[in-house]
Amino acid sequence: MLRSFRKTSTSISFQHQLYIYHSIMLISIKKTSIIIGILSLFQSRHVHSLSTPVVASLVKDYSGTAAGLFNNMRTPAALIGGAIVPLGLLTAPEIDKSKDSKRVQLFKKVNLLLAIASLLSEILAITFSTVAINKLAEVRFPPTTGVDELLSKHFEIAWMGTNVHFLLGMFGFGLLVGSKAFFTYGSKVGKISGCWGVAVFLHCSSIVNQGIALGAGDNSPHFASNLLTLVIRYVTLTMSRVRGRPLSMIAFGVIFYSLFLSIEMVAESFGFFQKEKDN
Structure with missing residues (x-):
């Protein structure tokens, strides 16, 4: 139990x-x-x-970033423009018709015109960037997903114009450095410096083409694929917006007239018009 x-x-x-x-x-x-x-x-x-x-x-306001990009172009443009004045204008080689051949005379004329064109190109870059910086400070733009969208929507011509004129003026400045050695120390030194100037010009063009093709990323709007297409697009957009702007229309007319005068100068340097006068 x-x-x-x-x-x-x-x-x-x-x-x-x-x-x-x-x-x-x-x-x-x-x-x-x-x-x-x-x-x-x-x-x-x-x-x-x-x-x-x-x-x-x-999505936010990128006005400060865009202003910084324009200022990054404006400051070196002012420095290059200031360096062109003594290099290509104040110390421009004088033409001696008794000693200089027709080709040397033409080279000196082209050198002076290159200095003037480079200086004016930098002035245009400074003008574009300064006006854009002022507008970015004065006007409140709607928020965007990036600075590239802000530039493409509101400052496309200003951004392209700043880059195009800055680069063209900088390339002209590099060529002026090479020609300066030619006029100062003769053809032997001038050929060496000229080769260096052309090499730097081509290499800078390659660097610029790579940067333009890259843009701001894969999903960002690309302004162009290389420097040539950037210049063509800038000129095309500028001419398409000339209507209603009388000063811009006059400016383009003066530019075309200067091209005609340039062709006439080259023709006279090689004696094309002189033959017609003799006949």
Whole structure:
């Protein structure tokens, strides 16, 4: 009797232990699932709170960045323009018709015109960039996803004009450095410096073409694929917006007239018009 009671009590205590153990396991599983649910909910809210400002920060005012880009072009344009004055204008080689051949005379004339064109090109770059910087400070433009979008929407001609005129003036300045050695120390030194000037001109053109083709990224608007297409697009856009601007129309007319005078000067230097007069 006592043994059977002990067996019964032992079996009951063992079943009671199993029941308690099973209850504890269920409670721990429920607590774990609740904790995991709370953590996942907190994590989703935390990720959402982090992602929202990032998306919102993509669209903002990039006027300060755009003004900095224009200023990056304006400052060196002013420095190059100031260096062109003594290099190509104040110390321009004089023409001696008794000693200089027709080709040397033409070379000196072209050198002077190159200096003038380079200086005026830098002045245009300074004008474009200065006006753009002032407009960026005065006008409040709507937020954009990047500075490239701001430039393409509101300052396309100004940005292209600043780059085109700065680069053309800089290239002209490099060629003036090579021609200066030719007029000062003769043809031997002039040929060496001329080769250096042409080499730098070509290498700079390659660097500029690579930068223009790259743009501001894969998803950004590209203004052109190289320097030549950039110049063509700038001229095309400028001429398309000349209507209604009488000063710009007069400016283009004067430019075309100067091209005619340039062709006439080259023809006279080689004696084409002189033959017609003799006949």
